[in-house]
Amino acid sequence: MSIEIVDSVEDKSFDNYVTIKLDDSLYLFHLVYLRDNCTSEKSFHEETNQRLIDVFNDIDLETDLNGTPSVEGNELVVKWHDGHISRFTVKWLLNHAYYPSKNIVKNETIKFPSRISWDKTRFCELKQSKDHFKNDYNHIHDDIVKRNIFHEIYQYGFTFIENVPVSIEATKEVSEIISIIRPTHYDTGVWDFTSDLSKKDTAYTSLAIDMHTDGNYWFETPGLQLFHLLMHDGQGGETRICDVAHVLKLIQEKASKDESWQETLEILTNQPIEFHQSGESENVFFENRYPILQIDENGELIQCRWNTSDRTSMLKNNKFSVNEIYRAMARFNDLINDSSNSVRFPLAPGTILVFDNWRVLHARTAFNGKRRLCGSYLTRDDFIARFRSLVFKREQWLESV
Ligand SMILES: C[N+](C)(C)CCCC[C@H](N)C(=O)O
Numbered sequence: 001m002s003i004e005i006v007d008s009v010e011d012k013s014f015d016n017y018v019t020i021k022l023d024d025s026l027y028l029f030h031l032v033y034l035r036d037n038c039t040s041e042k043s044f045h046e047e048t049n050q051r052l053i054d055v056f057n058d059i060d061l062e063t064d065l066n067g068t069p070s071v072e073g074n075e076l077v078v079k080w081h082d083g084h085i086s087r088f089t090v091k092w093l094l095n096h097a098y099y100p101s102k103n104i105v106k107n108e109t110i111k112f113p114s115r116i117s118w119d120k121t122r123f124c125e126l127k128q129s130k131d132h133f134k135n136d137y138n139h140i141h142d143d144i145v146k147r148n149i150f151h152e153i154y155q156y157g158f159t160f161i162e163n164v165p166v167s168i169e170a171t172k173e174v175s176e177i178i179s180i181i182r183p184t185h186y187d188t189g190v191w192d193f194t195s196d197l198s199k200k201d202t203a204y205t206s207l208a209i210d211m212h213t214d215g216n217y218w219f220e221t222p223g224l225q226l227f228h229l230l231m232h233d234g235q236g237g238e239t240r241i242c243d244v245a246h247v248l249k250l251i252q253e254k255a256s257k258d259e260s261w262q263e264t265l266e267i268l269t270n271q272p273i274e275f276h277q278s279g280e281s282e283n284v285f286f287e288n289r290y291p292i293l294q295i296d297e298n299g300e301l302i303q304c305r306w307n308t309s310d311r312t313s314m315l316k317n318n319k320f321s322v323n324e325i326y327r328a329m330a331r332f333n334d335l336i337n338d339s340s341n342s343v344r345f346p347l348a349p350g351t352i353l354v355f356d357n358w359r360v361l362h363a364r365t366a367f368n369g370k371r372r373l374c375g376s377y378l379t380r381d382d383f384i385a386r387f388r389s390l391v392f393k394r395e396q397w398l399e400s401v
């Protein structure tokens with residue numbers, strides 16, 4: 001595919017551009033964009049994959065954005081008036097084309113596997129199938145490479161790892177294989193708790209806790225959460241989980257047919273709700289800037305923040321009437337607790353449950369007897385970064401940054 005320069009302006013600073021013809025299509029690149037993204041040794045650090053030239057501080061924006069484009073071999077070459085020379089391959093130009101956009105790399109190879117939402121029926125099908133959620137501690141590194149653990153957490157929002165030694169050490173080991181343990185005031189590492197109110201939170205009691213995500217009172221809510229039951233010599237204490245990605249689809253489906261559900265969706269995705277953690281006198285946490293459901297421009301779930309026990313009693317800076325807010329919350333609560341949308345199972349020593357705390361709600365039934373649960377909060381960025389490096393070869397990724 002050969003490059004043909006169709007048009008260019010080269011002496012008007014930010015307004016400079018070059019229009020090229022590639023494969024019978026026209027693409028326009030502003031010269032400031034090409035200068036900023038020059039891949040020459042002087043402009044870009046090959047090993048760290050970072051810019052070396054700061055286009056805003058290192059060059060004179062009035063004169064150094066002026067350049068003369070030409071074609072040499074099969075590369076677009078820009079000779080800048082300060083003497084610097086940039087060269088761009090056809091693949092780079094197509095991959096970075098933005099006017100119009102034609103991102104050949106991202107469309108074809110640099111996409112994460114799709115997320116797969118589930119209800120109770122789908123959960124049971126997956127759980128009963130022989131090739132889902134059957135990760136084994138003794139083969140954990142194979143299970144990671146065989147596209148299970150990381151893929152299941154990313155695609156389904158949770159997974160199980162079996163045959164884990166019933167210990168804090170093994171739980172820490174598994175946590176650190178998956179991501180980096182997020183230290184908090186509960187514990188700087190793997191937390192190990194029982195119903196002794198050692199921390200002033202109902203998790204440290206034997207009370208039931210309804211469906212919730214943890215850490216809604218933090219700006220940085222825990223990305224993943226990991227549970228490993230160490231022992232329980234009583235009844236109850238069962239876990240329930242629900243996929244909010246699935247519940248969001250149900251709400252969107254209802255909203256597409258019913259105005260009152262449109263308002264419900266509007267409230268859930270736009271009304272900021274306040275959360276707090278005030279049980280500990282020396283640590284009082286509070287966050288009030290986010291709605292129950294954050295969704296992206298495609299209507300996909302970014303994050304759910306829900307916890308009836310940690311929600312504050314304040315509803316003052318409202319975008320909606322209080323009665324409508326409660327109606328919307330009640331509808332959400334009904335859906336997440338609907339037995340067709342949630343599953344219930346006992347945790348068991350030796351089996352780790354790890355889940356996406358931005359997507360999967362969890363709950364606990366009341367219990368009696370001595371119960372010891374350990375686990376960890378895991379950072380989300382490091383999980384996604386490790387997952388990305390499993391899914392993409394670095395060179396694939398480099399072409400798209
Ligand atoms: C997990 N661990 C027992 C350490 C803390 C539990 C904190 C629960 C808190 N109400 C929240 O929802 O964030």
Ligand SMILES: O=C(O)CCC(=O)C(=O)O
Pocket residue numbers: 203209214237238239362363364373
């Ligand atoms: O005790 C459990 O099973 C879980 C407690 C809980 O929900 C939490 O720690 O967030």
